Amino acid sequence: MQTDAIRAFVAVCDLGSFQAASEALHLSQPTISKRLASLEQRLGHSLFDRVGRGVALTEAGRAYLPHARELLAVLQDGRRALDNLGAEVAGVLRLALSHHVGLHRMPGVLREFVSRYPGVEPQIVFVDSEAACRSVANGERELAVITLPTPAHPALVEDCIWPDPMSVFVGHDHELAKRNQVVATDLAPHACVLPPVDSYTYQIIAQALAARDVQVAPHMTSHYLETLRMLAGVGIGWTVLPTSMDHPELVRLELPELVIRRRLGAIRHPRRSLSNAARALLSLLDQARVPA
Template identity: 35%
Template sequence: MFENDALRLFVTVAESGSFTEAAARLNYTQSAVSRRIAALEQRSGGALFDRLPRGVRLNPAGRTLHRHALEVLDRLARAERELAVLHAGLGGLLHVGAFATANISLVPGALRALRDARPEVEVVAAEGTTDTLMRRLSDGALDLAVVSDYPSGLPRADGVTTTVLCEDELCVALPRGHRLAGTGRIDLRELRDEAWLQSAYGDRPTMLADACVRAGFSPRKIIRIAEWTGKFGYVAAGLGVALVPSLAARAVPGTLAVCRLTDPALRRTLHVALPSAPLPAALELRDLLRAAVDREE
């Protein structure tokens, strides 16, 4: 209903108490100020000022509009400042997504480094599957995401670019007292009689199933537990073993042993996904993620 310039003029007249003074402050003519205030009063449905022998004074309607005008102009000014900072890469909101195991150590470490380097950047974190994260990037809801090509490849998303971040080796979690817990790399065939903890449901092929086929056997038993904490509990109780991404190794409790496997195909590739026009802060976070990977290697 009201133009921003008209509200600024109205506030200036209210603060100065004079059309003439407002005109001087804003480099308008006095007649231009009078016309614009008259137009604003017409749109408001009535007078906003009491005309005095010397100057003007807000009437009740004017005081009401003045209160709201100050709020509107303040919010617009803050929006302009935040946008300027955001586009300059100096701060603002940064929406970051990652899949679950990337959020155990890799992403939090990079976000801590970003906070130290750019405390004015406020991160909004989200967790989800790769499909969901890529879709949210395409929709503009995320500014960066760490995604994986497991289990069904990296999905395409309009307006999203991806670069390889690292490979994530899959290991096996065993109880500390397991006969193989103290050995080096384990051949999957040595675990053919074990029950396996697995979170995937339905008939979708899994990396474990493919690896077992290559090793010449089928898992004796699959126990389906969705959350990592539950899987670790079952392994600790000696009820089965579980594949664990190296990304999740720091979350494995001390009651378990994490051992590497001989099958070179038991790995997945991590990618950094960005919109086609990424924010400067997103590019800085991408570089910090790469640096974190380099330190681990």
């Protein structure tokens, strides 16, 4: 079966249109259409419903997609295995980073990596930790360095590199900033700004708050912790940030009974071959490890 056709199928699924797939693969739209028609003929099933300029997966398409991803991942594994026969650390490194980890934890590691291994071409995407997990599980990325999920992802192997304690912050004009003593239950009546409710970080925060009988309904949400820091600083609500993100515009509330802690680290697929470049990056991450 033609792998180019399968690659075109997955690209259309990921990008949502023939045009976007053709641009990503540097092919014409007629070529994409021809490859997909050939694949559908070989499979004996229609994979897409064409509605206007949009496309939607058929039932057969939805059933075939995970197998198509798996086949492309296996082909990548084979290429990596051949590349790894030599000791050279070179080639493409497909890496996913969460925004916070990329900005606050990885610059030193990446600086050392690109200096030590100039033959490697890093291809880095900055995505939410949840999307990064999916990309590693699907074989689209070799590694991701992110907020680790709680509980652990059932299909992936994780390695905690940095413990990440978190604290509650408010702006200087917030009512809670003016109190001599605050307990966790004092947070409940006040508006909060937190990560999206389907994010790993929100789940960690909500579980810690629930253990202190505090239920929350965020007034606003954002995956970008720098945005939450700004919103709290201007007085829109209290927030929870890594303690390391303390800022002159914020007041950190002393709540010793409330323990909120994330874990940041690397994830990989246990059944995928890692390139020499990925192994080299893991080695540098190990050197950057902070004991829990």
